[in-house]
């Protein structure tokens with residue numbers, strides 16, 4: 179399979195007020211606009227309150243903007259929620275769905291993630307669907323089974339392609355901990371995810387980008403991004419500092435296939 183153009187995505191989580199967010203976005207935008215223009219796709223996912231501000235700062239340039247969650251319904255009496263169309267209206271072209279902090283912290287299940295993915299697609303957003311095993315599941319040797327079940331349950335049965343769907347493998351125990359699986363483990367898991375996608379969507383699976391997420395940082399990015407079936411990264415902590423995020427982007431650029 180030919181290598182896919184890599185996607186380096188920053189998940190800002192519940193961090194940054196407008197001024198800081200604008201500064202961070204501007205630095206990343208400057209990196210992307212520099213002479214050695216990125217040979218990877220760049221994405222930042224700020225909190226919803228500053229999504230539009232960040233989109234305006236980036237001015238439709240090469241760095242895309244995404245939301246961190248959306249509701250499955252298009253509108254209605256859902257106090258505090260935000261729809262996929264609202265994210266799109268604010269300038270988003272992606273949305274992260276099924277992040278483990280929502281699955282485990284807020285009780286989101288596969289069925290609800292699947293409904294949200296459909297809503298995102300309906301609003302023209304690309305969905306970054308997160309999957310990953312807990313440490314207990316890993317210790318019990320259940321990692322691949324857990325991931326297969328999450329893929330089956332979280333992805334709509336039809337209409338998936340490389341333009342509207344990205345899958346992020348984020349071992350729950352690696353998020354924000356500084357711990358990562360070995361490169362061999364990541365490669366094995368990503369190969370498994372690719373095979374599951376092939377069963378589910380056929381040849382289009384070859385176009386769906388698979389991101390690794392969980393304590394990715396400048397020091398480990400190049401070796402992780404070089405692995406088979408790793409088509410980018412979903413970065414939390416290291417996405418809050420422009421120099422770290424851009425160093426990871428540079429690691430992806432250096433491996434670009436174009």
Ligand code: PGA
Pocket residue numbers: 189348352353354355356391392393394412413414415416
């Ligand atoms: P981390 O977070 O890079 O801080 O581990 C990744 C994520 O939660 O997407």
